[in-house]
Amino acid sequence: MIDTWTYICASAELLPGEMKTAFDEVTGAGIVVFNLDGDLHALEDMCSHEEFELSAGGFDAASGTVECVLHGAKFDVRDGRALCAPAYTPVAKFAVKREGDGVWARDDRD
Template sequence: MSETWTFVCPTGELLPGEMRTTFDEVTGTPIIVLNLDGDLYALEDQCSHEDFGLSGGGEFDTGAGTIECVLHGAKFDVRDGRALCAPAYEPVAKFPTKVEHGGVWTRDDRD
């Protein structure tokens, strides 16, 4: 588990409907941070169905609060990471976010 928070971007660079990617500095985990109507959510940037980044062309649907993997169409709820349709059945990891010192931060908090 990483106790070190990773800087994602200045708060003004992650507006509602936008997403940014980063890597946890300690664990090397790819993380995608999404702004859903002003609320920030962070998920592991990897589809649970296949080793493919959700940020790699995936569609962030702000109306439904989902992100879709462009590879096979699996969808995940950005609020909790749960899989919403086949071919994914397992959730993607969800991580904490915080806004501090004018920036957006996240970390891999898994044990």
């Protein structure tokens, strides 16, 4: 497992109902972090249906979902599972933490 954390933003820049993106320079993955009622969740910033950034879509904090603007696939931001067609495969979930005044995420895939 890679033990390199990627800085996403200052904690104050990611308020409930907001999302922020970053690029993991070690693994090359895009990361999108969601603040869902004060809890942070991180996913790979890539729709599992077709290669397109999830962060371009809408984050619905009321339902805890993000929708890909390309074809309307929705994913649960808490665990990355696909909620409707055309996506059937989950999006990779990443570790996320608050440390100091920052938000950090890590791509744990092998």
